[in-house]
Amino acid sequence: TLTWHFKAPMVHDFMWAADNEYVHDVVPMENGPTLHFFYKDRSELKENWKNLQSKTVAAMEFFNKNIGPYPYEQYSVIQGGDGGMEYAMSTLITGERKFGSLVGVMVHEMAHSWFQHVLATNESKHSWMDEGFTSFISSLCMNEIMGQGMENPFDGSYRGYYALVESGKEQPQTTHADRYDLNFAYGIAAYSKGSIFLSQLGYVIGQDKLMQTIRRYYNDFKFKHPVPNDIKRTAEKISNMELDWYLTDWTQTTNTIDYGIKDVVAEEDKTKIILERVGLMPMPLDILVVDSDGNQETFYVPLRMMRGEKDNPYPSLKRTVVSDWAWAYPTYELIIDMPKEKIAGVSIDPSQLMADVNRENNTYQAQ
Numbered sequence: 001t002l003t004w005h006f007k008a009p010m011v012h013d014f015m016w017a018a019d020n021e022y023v024h025d026v027v028p029m030e031n032g033p034t035l036h037f038f039y040k041d042r043s044e045l046k047e048n049w050k051n052l053q054s055k056t057v058a059a060m061e062f063f064n065k066n067i068g069p070y071p072y073e074q075y076s077v078i079q080g081g082d083g084g085m086e087y088a089m090s091t092l093i094t095g096e097r098k099f100g101s102l103v104g105v106m107v108h109e110m111a112h113s114w115f116q117h118v119l120a121t122n123e124s125k126h127s128w129m130d131e132g133f134t135s136f137i138s139s140l141c142m143n144e145i146m147g148q149g150m151e152n153p154f155d156g157s158y159r160g161y162y163a164l165v166e167s168g169k170e171q172p173q174t175t176h177a178d179r180y181d182l183n184f185a186y187g188i189a190a191y192s193k194g195s196i197f198l199s200q201l202g203y204v205i206g207q208d209k210l211m212q213t214i215r216r217y218y219n220d221f222k223f224k225h226p227v228p229n230d231i232k233r234t235a236e237k238i239s240n241m242e243l244d245w246y247l248t249d250w251t252q253t254t255n256t257i258d259y260g261i262k263d264v265v266a267e268e269d270k271t272k273i274i275l276e277r278v279g280l281m282p283m284p285l286d287i288l289v290v291d292s293d294g295n296q297e298t299f300y301v302p303l304r305m306m307r308g309e310k311d312n313p314y315p316s317l318k319r320t321v322v323s324d325w326a327w328a329y330p331t332y333e334l335i336i337d338m339p340k341e342k343i344a345g346v347s348i349d350p351s352q353l354m355a356d357v358n359r360e361n362n363t364y365q366a367q
């Protein structure tokens with residue numbers, strides 16, 4: 001009798017797979033775990049499953065660098081299951097996929113090693129912290145290791161979220177995973193809106209601070225069961241801003257964001273830009289102004305309740321920090337030191353990382 005003993009310290013679930021048709025490739029990483037690949041011995045699978053191996057190394061390196069060190073000794077990518085599913089130290093993936101899809105699923109499931117197995121959030125209660133954060137980091141990873149070169153790698157998440165808002169079927173992210181009326185509403189709330197929680201947090205506190213927040217969150221809460229307040233407090237400590245309003249509106253309500261440029265009015269040699277908050281959810285604003293010579297500068301309108309400011313996200317452009325948008329005022333008057341006829345265009349949030357549900361009113365162009 002041959003007896004196998006498998007040891008898996010510090011995990012909260014496990015999976016095993018066996019098939020006497022499996023090919024078993026082993027790829028030891030220099031400063032990291034040993035990667036194992038198990039797939040059916042079929043000629044039509046071989047090329048993709050061989051090419052997958054260097055991408056798995058690249059993904060492991062990406063997550064180690066951007067989230068924190070993978071704490072286990074091995075990770076296995078196994079052909080099996082009914083799609084893609086994450087397990088401690090392993091994933092089961094259906095094998096007959098196009099290469100991009102095979103890599104995409106591997107990246108997503110492996111990212112769950114951080115956002116589920118080490119940061120063991122209750123995914124029934126806070127699915128957005130699990131699937132959403134996994135989707136966020138997977139989008140960044142795919143953009144890098146597959147050389148996608150996307151300006152906004154989260155574009156698909158934003159489109160999904162806007163479609164959900166448009167459908168009128170949205171339920172808040174505090175809904176238990178089993179209590180969504182539609183699977184569509186669960187999927188978008190968890191994966192897409194959960195991913196935007198982070199990409200949009202990068203807009204609020206700055207991209208560097210966002211990535212610091214993720215690394216600090218991992219370091220402080222690894223092998224624990226973090227709850228929504230933990231990611232918020234971590235971001236507050238890193239950014240020196242108050243972010244209670246962000247967690248509340250984004251995750252506990254279906255309030256949407258919609259800012260607009262209501263009017264642009266000449267005031268002698270200055271210009272008054274009247275900004276309007278149409279949606280219920282408040283956000284700080286980056287305003288880009290382009291003059292008739294093509295010069296660009298930005299204006300930053302923080303929210304008073306943040307009690308802080310982010311760094312200039314466009315260091316090559318002059319930025320003016322103007323007075324805070326206070327309380328729940330629906331409008332704000334931005335006075336800029338430029339005659340109206342000199343202004344060629346104004347736009348709210350050129351990064352489009354703020355999930356504004358109506359971008360039609362985000363720009364002004366001189367006639």
Ligand SMILES: [Zn+2]
Pocket residue numbers: 086108109112131134
């Ligand atoms: Zn997932």
